[in-house]
Amino acid sequence: MRIGEVLEVIADCPQSFRSVPEEAVKHGYELVVAPEKDGQDIYFYIKVVK
Known part of the structure; x- marks a missing residue:
């Protein structure tokens, strides 16, 4: 991944x-927003900063 890209986990x-x-x-990554829960799934958005 490149700097500035966001990974959805x-x-x-x-x-x-x-x-x-x-x-x-x-x-060395950054959590873009607080984790979001939808049913049993938890969504994380992680940004590449280096």
Whole structure:
């Protein structure tokens, strides 16, 4: 992925509310918006900043 692109991650594990944002930041990415929940699916939008 290139700088500025946004990756949509879809998860269904409740623990991902914590782990996905932590890992994204740990690896130098940025969480664009707060996680969104739709039924059992949790949506994350992660932006490449480096």
